[in-house]
Amino acid sequence: MARELTVWGHAVRNLRRTPARTGILVVAIALLVSVLVFALSFVRRVDASIRAASERLGADVLVVPTGSRGAAEDVLLDNRVKTFYMDRSIVERVKAVKGVARVTAQTYLATLPGGCCDVPESMVVSFDQESDFVVGPWLAKKLGRPLRRGEAVVGSESAFNIDLGLTEVNGKLFGSVFRIVGVLERTGTGLDTAIFMDARSVDQMFRPGARDVPPSSISVVFAKVEPGVDPRVVAGRIEDTVVEADAVARRDVGQNVLRALGDIGRMFLITFLLASSLAAGLAWAVFSGVANERIREVGLMRAIGARESHVVRLFLLEVLLVGALGSAAGVVLGTGLTFVLGKGFAILRAATADLGAGDRAAVAALGLAVGTGVCLLGALAPIRSTRRTEPLAVLKGG
Amino acid sequence: MASLVAEDVTKTFGMNGTSLTAVSHASLAIERGQFVSITGHSGSGKTTLLSILGGLSPPSSGRVLFEGTDLYARDGDALSDYRCEQVGFVFQFASLLHALTAKENLLLPARFRGAPGRGAAVEARALALLELVGLRDKADAYPAQLSGGQQRRVAIARAFMNEPALILADEPTGDLDEETEAEVMKLFRTVNEASGTTVVMVTHDAELAGEAGRRLHMHRGRLAEGLPASGPTVGAVARR
Numbered sequence: 001m002a003r004e005l006t007v008w009g010h011a012v013r014n015l016r017r018t019p020a021r022t023g024i025l026v027v028a029i030a031l032l033v034s035v036l037v038f039a040l041s042f043v044r045r046v047d048a049s050i051r052a053a054s055e056r057l058g059a060d061v062l063v064v065p066t067g068s069r070g071a072a073e074d075v076l077l078d079n080r081v082k083t084f085y086m087d088r089s090i091v092e093r094v095k096a097v098k099g100v101a102r103v104t105a106q107t108y109l110a111t112l113p114g115g116c117c118d119v120p121e122s123m124v125v126s127f128d129q130e131s132d133f134v135v136g137p138w139l140a141k142k143l144g145r146p147l148r149r150g151e152a153v154v155g156s157e158s159a160f161n162i163d164l165g166l167t168e169v170n171g172k173l174f175g176s177v178f179r180i181v182g183v184l185e186r187t188g189t190g191l192d193t194a195i196f197m198d199a200r201s202v203d204q205m206f207r208p209g210a211r212d213v214p215p216s217s218i219s220v221v222f223a224k225v226e227p228g229v230d231p232r233v234v235a236g237r238i239e240d241t242v243v244e245a246d247a248v249a250r251r252d253v254g255q256n257v258l259r260a261l262g263d264i265g266r267m268f269l270i271t272f273l274l275a276s277s278l279a280a281g282l283a284w285a286v287f288s289g290v291a292n293e294r295i296r297e298v299g300l301m302r303a304i305g306a307r308e309s310h311v312v313r314l315f316l317l318e319v320l321l322v323g324a325l326g327s328a329a330g331v332v333l334g335t336g337l338t339f340v341l342g343k344g345f346a347i348l349r350a351a352t353a354d355l356g357a358g359d360r361a362a363v364a365a366l367g368l369a370v371g372t373g374v375c376l377l378g379a380l381a382p383i384r385s386t387r388r389t390e391p392l393a394v395l396k397g398g
Numbered sequence: 399m400a401s402l403v404a405e406d407v408t409k410t411f412g413m414n415g416t417s418l419t420a421v422s423h424a425s426l427a428i429e430r431g432q433f434v435s436i437t438g439h440s441g442s443g444k445t446t447l448l449s450i451l452g453g454l455s456p457p458s459s460g461r462v463l464f465e466g467t468d469l470y471a472r473d474g475d476a477l478s479d480y481r482c483e484q485v486g487f488v489f490q491f492a493s494l495l496h497a498l499t500a501k502e503n504l505l506l507p508a509r510f511r512g513a514p515g516r517g518a519a520v521e522a523r524a525l526a527l528l529e530l531v532g533l534r535d536k537a538d539a540y541p542a543q544l545s546g547g548q549q550r551r552v553a554i555a556r557a558f559m560n561e562p563a564l565i566l567a568d569e570p571t572g573d574l575d576e577e578t579e580a581e582v583m584k585l586f587r588t589v590n591e592a593s594g595t596t597v598v599m600v601t602h603d604a605e606l607a608g609e610a611g612r613r614l615h616m617h618r619g620r621l622a623e624g625l626p627a628s629g630p631t632v633g634a635v636a637r638r
Contacts (some may be wrong), residue, residue: 216582
């Protein structure tokens with residue numbers, strides 16, 4: 001069977017003539033793209049986690065004690081155990097603010113392992129089942145009924161920590177026995193590590209044992225605004241009305257982390273641009289060498305009938321092959337790094353949302369495009385130089 | 399009408415502030431199907447004239463007409479097409495692409511032609527040409543695996559690949575043994591007589607030049623009809 005001589009085949013043969021040089025360029029592009037893929041995956045994953053967490057809260061505005069906004073974000077986004085309290089009367093004051101439709105409150109209690117409690121250090125979230133719209137939807141789906149006195153459901157991470165797998169397990173909190181009757185689905189928020197109990201149970205059974213919790217206190221008020229009202233405007237009104245509280249609109253939750261993430265992203269960008277310059281320079285050096293070595297060959301091709309476009313296409317294909325090969329390797333390497341090194345970054349350990357297939361595909365496509373583009377950019381000048389090759393001058397040289 | 403005409407062609411190269419005239423006011427007309435030899439000493443301008451006729455290098459002055467049209471009035475692609483479709487070059491040195499096998503070197507002009515560097519018919523022609531130069535068994539060998547003479551024979555076979563109207567051969571038998579030299583000359587004569595292909599051959603060898611139906615001689619860039627001893631008519635438009 002006839003084996004066709006295609007321009008692809010010709011390009012591959014040319015690349016195989018200098019495997020070491022081709023390999024160096026492929027590795028350089030692969031490293032460049034792996035940095036890009038890792039950085040993009042890192043930033044997008046943290047960003048997606050924060051946004052998912054704020055979306056899943058179910059509230060439009062969060063109200064916390066003045067100065068506790070950071071602590072609240074630590075609890076909600078970063079799985080940290082922190083407590084902060086304000087007077088329960090704030091619930092009604094927030095409810096009275098123009099534009100607020102519904103409110104519900106939660107109180108956070110911190111367990112002390114080995115002392116009061118037989119669970120690892122975690123948050124106990126006391127919520128009002130009558131007014132709640134934050135935990136309720138998950139609870140209804142999982143348990144199908146309200147929590148009774150002394151009952152608790154735990155977040156997916158808590159269940160793992162307590163080594164549950166089973167429901168109907170007894171534990172001890174602040175000197176009183178409670179029963180775990182369900183494990184919530186993973187929510188992507190810091191509340192995955194919490195233990196959820198009805199406020200009445202907590203008030204009657206556990207508050208007396210939790211000495212650090214002021215009586216008649218709550219930690220956070222969640223507010224839903226009326227349809228068509230801007231949550232930021234309502235948050236401003238709440239802060240004007242309730243001076244001892246900070247109010248933050250849902251879409252502003254995690255802004256500090258996102259700003260820090262933006263700085264990290266910019267550092268990645270600068271690093272990447274420098275690395276891209278290096279890779280493009282390497283591509284220029286490699287393909288300049290290739291163009292010089294092949295000057296006689298190009299002259300010969302022109303002499304036997306190759307158009308400029310034939311020569312340019314051949315070189316372009318070589319560049320694209322190297323770029324695409326390096327980029328593909330970089331995508332694999334970068335994705336692998338995301339999984340392996342991700343565990344070494346606290347911010348990624350806390351990030352509960354994973355990248356979806358679409359996001360991964362987009363990052364991979366961008367990596368392929370950028371890696372190939374950088375290679376092409378570096379090789380443009382050498383490719384242009386091949387167009388100027390005079391067949392006669394080359395051929396007379398012999 | 400002459401197939402290939404050079405009208406008062408001069409080619410001057412600038413080198414280090416001085417100029418060198420390689421071809422001086424050369425005129426000639428070659429009928430379709432002629433077998434022409436050009437002899438002359440080294441540096442007499444033979445290769446430069448061949449390059450001008452082959453569309454490789456524009457003259458500094460004068461015109462080259464192929465089938466009545468000015469060759470160098472064409473754009474770059476049209477000139478490439480002329481070299482690809484009308485001309486088969488045999489260069490004075492081994493001129494194969496090292497990344498390609500002998501057969502693939504033959505397929506290359508077919509690929510440039512646009513059709514077909516592919517297909518069984520094109521491959522069959524390449525193999526037949528290799529057979530003709532005695533290298534059928536080396537079809538899949540790379541140039542590095544061939545001797546200088548074998549590489550030359552592959553290059554000769556390549557010149558015939560696109561069935562050109564004009565073969566321009568620069569010292570085509572330089573590296574070849576006598577037997578192969580005779581075979582190559584026979585090949586030139588065969589395509590010249592059988593298919594009317596015009597052959598213009600540059601050579602040092604007076605005996606080989608004698609095999610051509612028409613002889614030209616170059617001396618210091620000037621072209622003359624006949625062998626040197628026969629009395630040159632310098633710069634004349636020579637027809638036969």
